[in-house]
Amino acid sequence: MNTTSPAQTPSIRMDPAQFDAGYQEHAGYAASLEHLYGRLNTEALDPANFARVERNLDDFRAFLQPLGDPHLATPTIHITGTRGKGSTLAMLEAILLQAGYSTGATISPHLTEVRERIRINGQDISRELFASNYESIRPVADKMMRLANFRTVFELITALAFVSFKEAKLDVALVEVGMGGRLDATNIVSPALSIVTHIGLDHMHILGNTVEAIAEDKGHIIKPVAPAIISRQPNRARRVLEQRCVEVGVECWRMDHEVQIESMSLSDCGSEITVSTPHRTHPKLRIPLLGAHQVENAATAIAAADRLDADGKFNITAAAIREGLPKTRWHGRGEILGTDPILMIDGAHTGQGAHALSNLLDSVFTKRRRIMILGMNRDKNPDLFLNSFETLPDLVLATRAESPRSLTADELAETVREKGIRCETVELTNAINRALEIAESNDIIVATGSFYVIGALRRIWLRE
Missing domain, CATH: 3.90.190.20 (Mur ligase, C-terminal domain)
Structure with missing residues (x-):
């Protein structure tokens, strides 16, 4: 496939004043958005044009090097999937906070303000901190552009998240993939745990026309040393992910195999669930997010917390899971x-x-x-x-x-x-x-x- 650099790819500039509710509230934040959205915004591209964009992780690593390699500064949990990755991240974030850990999180897309994409300790990064930390990125972005190292909007936001997490000296970062896995800008982290939520057909113009091809792409976030949590999958996707775990030599916990949803009760104010993992059983947990699909996402987050605790990487008690889940904050999903x-x-x-x-x-x-x-x-x-x-x-x-x-x-x-x-x-x-x-x-x-x-x-x- 012929590819072009972001600078050569047709794009329509989106005016941040029109889609960011905080643009008028803080001059420094507005200036950062003006610079940020002067770059290629792949989320606004016609899919045919996005397919032509060259995604080069080595170039992104080179971009981050003058910033002190911030992507390697914080222990990271890496999350991909077609559906449920953001909800799973939000619930695991609530659990880790309840367990006493300081957290960072990257999510996409945002709903009202771009700064929602970067969270510190469960709160959106402030406009002031967004603007302040972006100033450390701006000169590097401008210099690299002169050297033909062009970075997209998503990459700059990802870089800003890594810088913000490093500056805050956080205990753990939860990093959500933007699209796919193999060539996603986030796939330069060295994860302590990889999570793959439910996979289906989406972004087929980039990732492939079958669930196997999409699972193969997303499965590249599973790396040696770090175990994996695999949510409920179509059989064809699950087999691809299992094979990836075998190839890199890591153990995986799979929904409906090592991880079981023993019971669930749904209501218009959330759900009550019982979940078991190889580490322990969690009876009658309350989750505030609506729907059976959120039960599956909660079970994935619980399994992730149990795996982190079982491996001795974090101390996450059953009480932290029970008390943290009801505090989950996640907008725009039911x-x-x-x-x-x-x-x-x-x-x-x-x-x-x-x-x-x-x-x-x-x-x-x-x-x-x-x-x-x-x-x-x-x-x-x-x-x-x-x-x-x-x-x-x-x-x-x-x-x-x-x-x-x-x-x-x-x-x-x-x-x-x-x-x-x-x-x-x-x-x-x-x-x-x-x-x-x-x-x-x-x-x-x-x-x-x-x-x-x-x-x-x-x-x-x-x-x-």
């Missing part, structure tokens, strides 16, 4: 913003995510008319997304986020109407108000399909 009627935002954007959301609605929010605010990116499949719902929405409000990757509302509405679903097109800024005009108190409004969409709606809701 998040309830309003209650009369229920207004939920969920970042589902693939068939897998839609299936999990469908199960949540069918198991917890039954006998409610469903109004869906839907916006999707051009590289996603709205037909597959809607087919993954056991019960179709009664009404769809088709919309479009301010991203060059987004389908237009009219394009999306055409697919929706072909399925016989009643549909209106709305401007994103008016989507919630329109849904509330239509909804009755016993209905549920669900905004989904794209993190760009739910992030914008969350900003609108909090502002109003």
